Structure formats: structure tokens, C-alpha cells
Amino acid sequence: MVESKQQWKAWVYLLPCLVLLAIFTVWPIINTVRMAFLENYNGLKEAGGETFRFGISNFTKVLEYKRFLQCLKTTMLLCVITVPVSTFLALLISVALNSIKVLQKPLQTIFFLPYVTNAIAIGMVFAAMFNIVGSFYGTENEIVVTAGIVNNVIEFFGGTRVNWINYGSTYLANMTVMVIYIVWNALPFKILILLSGLQSINKQYYDAAKVDGSSKGRIFWRITVPLLGPMLAYVIITGFIGGFKEYTSIVGIFGASMGPAHDAKRLNTMVGFIYDALASNQQGRASAAAIILFGIILVVTLINLRVSNRKVHY
Amino acid sequence: MKVVLQNLTKIFPNRKKGGEDVVAVNDFTFEIPDGKLVGLLGPSGCGKSTSLYMICGLQKPTSGKIFFGDIDVTALEPESRGVGLVFQNYALYPHMTVKQNILYPLQNLKGSDKMTKEQMLERAVEVAKIVQIDELLERKPHELSGGQQQRVAIARALAKMPRVLLLDEPLSNLDARLRLQTREEIRRIQRKTGITTVFVTHDQEEAMSISDMIVVMKKGVVQQIGAPQAVYDSPANLFVAKFLGTPPVNVFEGEVKSGKVWIGEDAVADASGIADRRVWVGIRPEGFILDPDGPLHCDLKAVEVMGRDVSVVSGNANCTAEMVRSIIDADQRKHISGDVVRFAVKPNKIFIFDRESEERIVLPGQEKIAEAIEG
Structure with a gap:
């Protein structure tokens, strides 16, 4: 513990970091809340001297917006699956x-390789893998x-080809591709965490279980999984947080249109919605969505x- | 259930190229009589734990056989052997309560051994009562003291009524007081259940105090097997003599010459009938008698009073250690004066060992070297 006389020194050392945090983290958070509660807030208009009334119309507008509900649905579905x-799998x-x-x-x-590979690059590879035709698919000039x-x-196995991501593809097909891509992309981090968790489990528990006559399945469910509890909780919580912020993966496969050519923005997510609102200078609405x-x-x-607190405690 | 080990050998192959294989246990043959408590004793790395794990089945012997009763269990997996094992650090499942820990081996039983939930619970409470933890059943392991965890581990090992109970360094994680108490406890539990029990320890006092039989090992080779007192009174070689007893035996360079055992210029014991040779002479601390006319001369260094006894610390040029430590009755103390103390030596507390092989040479009038006794 630093003696109280010395405390000012500690604060001086912390100052550069605190200033940066205040400018780039604390103020934006406060400002987001401010912008969200100003009626029809627009950054350009504010710069032009306009003032805004306090209100919750940003929220009500966001919730009334059909696209927003679609974004919410897609995000939720991707997360939950x-x-x-x-x-x-991990x-x-x-x-x-x-x-x-x-x-x-x-x-x-x-x-571990997917973890160190660029998400857009992986997305392009996936898009190529799930691609169906060269061009004009589903139109009269189809080639x-x-x-x-x-x-x-x-x-090769005798099935009929599926239109996964191209013009005229279904929402189900699109989502299937997204789920495969996101799961594959999420595996490395989870494997890394769980593997290190597994390696830190004392081998004696397995010896003890062996002497106790446990079958492999029982050892897995009764010993391994509970002992991995803290790691599993961590992986699941960060997984959900990451899942709600899903955006790059969809850009990776569908590009900035966030959907197949005939129905752009179909796979837009919450974060995508926020970006779109920002791009059209509706900072108030973006803040409310955030x-x-x-x-x-x-x-x-x-x-x-x-x-996890109820399940993970020892 | 008697346990028979037949030429048990375990070799760990060396991982590096050109390195030597490690012989953890070498040609271990021993019969553990039914219902006895046996201590495997030796310094670390002597193969005692490996032997225990081979009896348990967690490690497979390189060669040799293990029998439980008349059944060859060498190839059986641990769960089919009907053994209970208490690990050095107990290995209690941290996420389960005491009750769940004890129930766990019972829930794994298959076929005709399968128990109903009520039977399991009854059995769990029963073994918990034997080890006196029946009030802690709902606790988690981390909420228990070391001694309590120890008992839970024993209860878990006892739950499925093993034919053989194995304990790996059962007391090493406990503090000194708890250790004394727990070793009595282990003795009591073993007596009460009558289960053949093998435990591993490096603490000779622990092994001697509760075992029916001890097995002293060194570098994978069994040195001596016998009742604790018999092994102590008649060690087979210098290693066993040095390993057993606190304070340890005093070892001198000496020789046998014309029917006497000599330490330097002092003839300390009769050795008639033994050919002249150089030997190690071991004298137990309690083997010294203060005697103004005694044959062994030592330079007095200090006298430590311990109440009942007096410890006389002296020096002798031929002693392998710096100090000769002897324990004398307090009322004999009056004989101590001057710079030189003279001792006579009790004939049954002095051992001589061949200088090269370090094997014991039995002096005239001494009992033969103790071998495994039938229980």
C-alpha cells in the first residue's frame, strides 16, 4: 500500500493514461447517452448552432423502425445458435x-489459424466456397x-446445388452460411481457453475417477465439464458479448450490402444498424440503438x- | 484378502536417446497377509509409490505378477480390482460435496453390484461415521481442514468396500499434531474394517508406529521386510540401520581383528569366529552405557538434558558424522566429567556391516536377521 503522502505521485504517473481514457472512453460514453436523449439529434445541425430538446423520440423511432427489428432478430438468432x-464443438x-x-x-x-487470419479474408474465402455461379444467377441472362x-x-454425392448466398437465395440459406462461418471462426479462441483449462486440471482427479470405476462418458460429464466450469463460463459469456457485436463476418461474406443482391441489408445486425445510422448523420438514433x-x-x-455462479463454485 | 507380489518390476524407459532406463521397482516379491497394515518405507525415489500404483492398477508392471487372494489381477484395470486408493493430496472432487464425493464410486457400480439410491446413501453415511465426518456431509472440500479432507478421502476409498485399501503418503500434508492423531485414526479404521491396507511413507516413525509390517526400499530394491521392531533390532544392512530410528544410528569406521570389533584403538565388542576385515560399526544412540572403564573413548562436547533422558554429544575421530549422539538415563549422568567420556556398548545395539557390500555381519550372541514374518 502506498503511504497517503505519496499518493499524489501515483496519480501523476497515472495521469497520461487517465487523460486518454477520459477523452477516448469516458467522454464518448457520456456523449452517447447525451445524444441518445436529444430529440432528432444530428451532429451537423449541432455544429450549425441548432439546439435539441430533451426526449426519448430516438428510442421510439428506433424501435418502430422495421429494419431495426430485423437486425435484432438476425443478431439474436446468430447468437443463440x-x-x-x-x-x-470447442x-x-x-x-x-x-x-x-x-x-x-x-x-x-x-x-488456431483462423484466429490470426483476417475476418474479411476468411469471409471472402467462405463466399467463394459457397458461391454458386459466375454471374446473373436467377435472371434471364443467367450464365x-x-x-x-x-x-x-x-x-458429387448426388444432391442438388443450393443457392447459398447469391441472388435469390433464401434467408435460411444465408443464415446457414453465417452460422457455419461464425462457428468456425469462433472455435480457435474457445479451443485455446478450454485446452489450457483442461491441461490445468490435476491428473489425480482422473486417476481417482479411474479407481472409482468411472466410465469415459461419466468422467467427461461429472469431472471434466464441472472442473472446466470457470473456463466454460468465460467462453460462453465472451461468446455472447461477441455475438451481439457481430458485423465483420457478414461484411466478409456479403460485402457492405449485408445481404444477397436482391435483398440488401437482409442480414444486417445491430452494429450494422448503428453504423448505417451514423453514416446518414443520425447520431441520435445511432446512440439510442447503441x-x-x-x-x-x-x-x-x-x-x-x-x-454460472450457481453452477460454477468450488 | 491377501496380496501377493511376484517378481514385480517396473522400468520407465528413458525418453532421451542414449539415456538409461529407470528401474523404479526391481524384482519385488512379497506376500501381504490378509487384514494386515503394511508400510512401504524408503527415501523419495525408492519406488514405493510406484509399487503402490502397480497394486492399484494405475501403473502396469513391466514384468511380474500381482495376486489378490488366488486371483491374478496383473492385467485388470483398477476399477475391476476392488481397491480403494487415497491420494497424497486426497484428490477430492472440488465441485462435489462430501456426500457426493463418497457417493461417486458407488454410482459407478455396474451389474450385480448396482445399488439403489437408498442403499448408496446408507452406505455413505455408514462410512462417514467410521471416519467421523458424518456431520460434514453437505460441505465442499475447500470448506474442510486438511485432516477432515483426509478422512473424506478415506471414506471415499472405503465406500465400495474395497478388498485392499491403499494410501499414498497419507499424512504428508498434515501438520505435526494432526499427523500423530491421524495415524492413530488410520490404525483404528484399519482394525475396525479389517481391510488389508498398504500405505506408503518416507517417515520411518510413521511406518514403525502403526504398521504390522514394514517394507524398507531403496532405489527400487527391497532391503528388508519384517515387523517394525524386528527390523529395527536387527537390520539387514547399513541402509536399513541408518534409515530407521531417531536419532539415527552412529556409524564408525572400524575393523574386526583377532576376534574383536575395533573402533580405532578401542575394542568395543566380541567378534569371535568372524574373519578379520574392515567394517562399518553402527551403534544405536540407546546402546551406549556410561562407564569410567568402558572401552570406547570419545571427546565430550555437550550434554543435552531432555528430562527423562540425557543426550551426550561427543566426538570420535572414526565416526562418519561429526557427532556421536548417545542417549543415557538421566540418573547415569554423574559419571560424566572431564574432557573424555568412556562408554561400554550394549551387545544387542551394535551392528557391524561389511565395508564394501554394507551387508550386516551377525555378531556372536545376536539374533539372526529378521525376515518376513507370517501374520
Whole structure:
């Protein structure tokens, strides 16, 4: 503990950091709240000297906006599907990785690669994989040039090709691609955390379980999963937070139009909505949407913490 | 259930190229009589824990066989052997309550051994009562003291009524007072259940105090097996003599010459019938008698009063240690005066060992070297 006479020194050392935090973190947060509660707030108009009344119309307008509800739905769906799926897959993969001796390190590296690869680049590769034709698909001038590798595989096994992401594709097909992409992209971080968690579990618990005559499945569910509890909770909570902020992945596959050519913005997310509002100088509406998003993440995280506190305690 | 170990050997192959394999346990043959408490004793790295894990089944012997009764269990997995194991740091499942910990092995039972929920609970309470933790059943392991965790671990090992109970350094994580108390507890539990029990320790006092039998090991090789007192009174070699007893035995360079044991110029014991040779002479601290005419001369350094006894600390040029420590009855103290003390030596407290092989040479009038006794 620093003696009280010395405290001013500590504050001086902290000052540069505090100033930066205040300018770039604290003030923007405060300003966001301010902008959200000013009626029809617009940054340009404010610069022009206009004043705004206090009110909640930004919120009501955002909630009335059909596109916003669509964004909310897409975001929620992606979250609710990808977080459990990727967590469970990551758990299985890390347990498998942990139980092999040969090739563990190279495989670990391979599984970690998506983490260090640019999301847009991965998205473009995925788009190519799920692509169906060269151009004009679904129109009268349709020219079928080639199908992506996914459709090639489907056709190889005798299936009919699916229009995943191109002109005329369905919402279900689009979402399927997004789920696959997001799950795959979310795996490395989760595997990394869970694997290090697994490696820190004392081997004696497994020896004890073996002497106690536990089957492999029981050991997994009764010993491994509970002992991984803190790691699982961490991975799930950060997964949900990340999921609600989903944006880049969709840009990666569909581009800035956030949807297939015939229905742009179909896959727009909460963050996408906020960006769009900012781009059209509706800072008030963007701020209101950001605060709504914050509220949702807060509630979901609190629920997560509550559940994990009940499950994870030893 | 008697446990028979037959030429048990465990070799850990060296991972590096050209390195030597480690022989953890070398040709261990031993029969543990039914219902006895046996202590495997030795310094760290002597193979005692490896032996225990092989009996348990967590490690497979490189060669040799293990029998429980007449059944060969060498190839069986731990769960099919019917053993209970208490780990050094207990390995209680941290996320389960005491009750769940004890229930866990019971819930794993299959086939005809399968129990109903009521039976399991009954059994859990029963073993909890044996180890006196029946009031702690709803607690988590981290809410328990070391001694209590220890008991929970024993209860968990006892729950499925094992044929053999194995304890790996059961007292090493406890403080000195708790250790005394818990070792009595282990003795009591073992007596009460009558389960053949093997425990591993590096603490000779711990092993001697509660075991029916001790096995002294060094570098994977069994040195001596026998009742604790018998091994103490008649060690098979210098290592065993040095390992057992506190304070430890005093070792001197000496020789056998014309029917006497000599330490320097002093003839301390009769050795008639033994050929002349150089030897190590070991004398237990309690083997010294203060005697103004005694044969062994030492330079007096200090006298430590311990109440009942007096510890006379002296020096002798031939002693391998700096000090010769002897324990004398307090009422003999009057004989101490001057710079030189002279001792006579009790004939059953002096051992001589061959200088090279360090094997014991039995002096005339001494009992033969203790071997494994039938229980």
C-alpha cells in the first residue's frame, strides 16, 4: 500500500493514461447517452448552432423502425445458435486434442489459424466456397459458370446445388452460411481457453475417477465439464458479448450490402444498424440503438453470470 | 484378502536417446497377509509409490505378477480390482460435496453390484461415521481442514468396500499434531474394517508406529521386510540401520581383528569366529552405557538434558558424522566429567556391516536377521 503522502505521485504517473481514457472512453460514453436523449439529434445541425430538446423520440423511432427489428432478430438468432454450437464443438475438440500425444502441437496450431487470419479474408474465402455461379444467377441472362466447392461436394454425392448466398437465395440459406462461418471462426479462441483449462486440471482427479470405476462418458460429464466450469463460463459469456457485436463476418461474406443482391441489408445486425445510422448523420438514433444494444448485452451477461455462479463454485 | 507380489518390476524407459532406463521397482516379491497394515518405507525415489500404483492398477508392471487372494489381477484395470486408493493430496472432487464425493464410486457400480439410491446413501453415511465426518456431509472440500479432507478421502476409498485399501503418503500434508492423531485414526479404521491396507511413507516413525509390517526400499530394491521392531533390532544392512530410528544410528569406521570389533584403538565388542576385515560399526544412540572403564573413548562436547533422558554429544575421530549422539538415563549422568567420556556398548545395539557390500555381519550372541514374518 502506498503511504497517503505519496499518493499524489501515483496519480501523476497515472495521469497520461487517465487523460486518454477520459477523452477516448469516458467522454464518448457520456456523449452517447447525451445524444441518445436529444430529440432528432444530428451532429451537423449541432455544429450549425441548432439546439435539441430533451426526449426519448430516438428510442421510439428506433424501435418502430422495421429494419431495426430485423437486425435484432438476425443478431439474436446468430447468437443463440452459434454460441452453444461453437462452445460444444470447442469442448469436444479440446478434449480430443488433450487426449492425444502425437501431433497435438501441429493440430493445435492448425485449429488456431483462423484466429490470426483476417475476418474479411476468411469471409471472402467462405463466399467463394459457397458461391454458386459466375454471374446473373436467377435472371434471364443467367450464365452458369461454376459452382463453389460446397455445391461441388453436394453434387458429387448426388444432391442438388443450393443457392447459398447469391441472388435469390433464401434467408435460411444465408443464415446457414453465417452460422457455419461464425462457428468456425469462433472455435480457435474457445479451443485455446478450454485446452489450457483442461491441461490445468490435476491428473489425480482422473486417476481417482479411474479407481472409482468411472466410465469415459461419466468422467467427461461429472469431472471434466464441472472442473472446466470457470473456463466454460468465460467462453460462453465472451461468446455472447461477441455475438451481439457481430458485423465483420457478414461484411466478409456479403460485402457492405449485408445481404444477397436482391435483398440488401437482409442480414444486417445491430452494429450494422448503428453504423448505417451514423453514416446518414443520425447520431441520435445511432446512440439510442447503441444503448439498447448495451442494455441487451448487460441483461444477457447478468443472466449468464447468475447461471454460472450457481453452477460454477468450488 | 491377501496380496501377493511376484517378481514385480517396473522400468520407465528413458525418453532421451542414449539415456538409461529407470528401474523404479526391481524384482519385488512379497506376500501381504490378509487384514494386515503394511508400510512401504524408503527415501523419495525408492519406488514405493510406484509399487503402490502397480497394486492399484494405475501403473502396469513391466514384468511380474500381482495376486489378490488366488486371483491374478496383473492385467485388470483398477476399477475391476476392488481397491480403494487415497491420494497424497486426497484428490477430492472440488465441485462435489462430501456426500457426493463418497457417493461417486458407488454410482459407478455396474451389474450385480448396482445399488439403489437408498442403499448408496446408507452406505455413505455408514462410512462417514467410521471416519467421523458424518456431520460434514453437505460441505465442499475447500470448506474442510486438511485432516477432515483426509478422512473424506478415506471414506471415499472405503465406500465400495474395497478388498485392499491403499494410501499414498497419507499424512504428508498434515501438520505435526494432526499427523500423530491421524495415524492413530488410520490404525483404528484399519482394525475396525479389517481391510488389508498398504500405505506408503518416507517417515520411518510413521511406518514403525502403526504398521504390522514394514517394507524398507531403496532405489527400487527391497532391503528388508519384517515387523517394525524386528527390523529395527536387527537390520539387514547399513541402509536399513541408518534409515530407521531417531536419532539415527552412529556409524564408525572400524575393523574386526583377532576376534574383536575395533573402533580405532578401542575394542568395543566380541567378534569371535568372524574373519578379520574392515567394517562399518553402527551403534544405536540407546546402546551406549556410561562407564569410567568402558572401552570406547570419545571427546565430550555437550550434554543435552531432555528430562527423562540425557543426550551426550561427543566426538570420535572414526565416526562418519561429526557427532556421536548417545542417549543415557538421566540418573547415569554423574559419571560424566572431564574432557573424555568412556562408554561400554550394549551387545544387542551394535551392528557391524561389511565395508564394501554394507551387508550386516551377525555378531556372536545376536539374533539372526529378521525376515518376513507370517501374520
